[in-house]
Amino acid sequence: MQTEESAPPGRRERKKRETRAALMAAALRLALEKGPDNVTVEEISEAADVSVRTFFNYFPHKEHAILGRDPEELERALERLRDTPAGQSPLTTMRMLIAEALVDVEQDSATASQRFALIVQSPTLLSQFVLLGAEDERVLSAAMAERMGEPREAIRPMLIVAAASTAVRIAFEKQKDAGGRSVRSLIDEAFLLLADGVDPDFDKTTVFRTDQEGQS
Structure with missing residues (x-):
């Protein structure tokens, strides 16, 4: 069975894009519902079904995720x-x-x-x-x-x-x-x-x- 680390580059890149897209979608949805200032990184991570550590692998802070950076x-x-x-x-x-x-x-x-x-x-x-x-x-x-x-x-x-x-x-x-x-x-x-x-x-x-x- 292939792990993410041993998977072909194409698969790894697709996984990264999917994770980034999920975080951006969750951040935008929560910002629209609660207001940008009331959303936390923990909430965004939970909504995207990833860890907070994973969030910071993609974005330095929540504003980048909300902006879709x-x-x-x-x-x-x-x-x-x-x-x-x-x-x-x-x-x-x-x-x-x-x-x-x-x-x-x-x-x-x-x-x-x-x-x-x-x-x-x-x-x-x-x-x-x-x-x-x-x-x-x-x-x-x-x-x-x-x-x-x-x-x-x-x-x-x-x-x-x-x-x-x-x-x-x-x-x-x-x-x-x-x-x-x-x-x-x-x-x-x-x-x-x-x-x-x-x-x-x-x-x-x-x-x-x-x-x-x-x-x-």
Whole structure:
């Protein structure tokens, strides 16, 4: 009889994904029922039929489980970023990464909506959501800079990744007031605005005037 340790990698990975999914589902359900601040790691573990020790093998704290934080998603995004054609524009690359991530969201839009509702209602979840987003942006920006042949501290890769992340956030925020439009269509609109420069009438000379005034 095969143990989990001796099972083929595919089976072990499936077991890990199933356990992570069970913990995320239990955490979200309990947070919706009791409120995020009133849920404990012990309750989540019991609901998912795993030990508390197992919980901490997957998540550092309960907020990550409620938010559905899956580190493998970031790893997949980094892999796809590195595999994109050399001539593809950075903004196009970010749009394609987001399009792939949206597939999972659209397949379970009810869960995504429930999580988003919890985030905007809970200062603790919102804080963790912002921190996680900033960390993801930092990692993606470094990978984007490498792909673009620019230094890790270069502004352009950071700005592209941050602008793409902001486009997604705004699309989710505006969907409820968008007359039935999909998140995907709102993201497309946001990316078209980014591609057009957002404000084509911007007076570039103001940048240099401000800089000169600061030095005087």
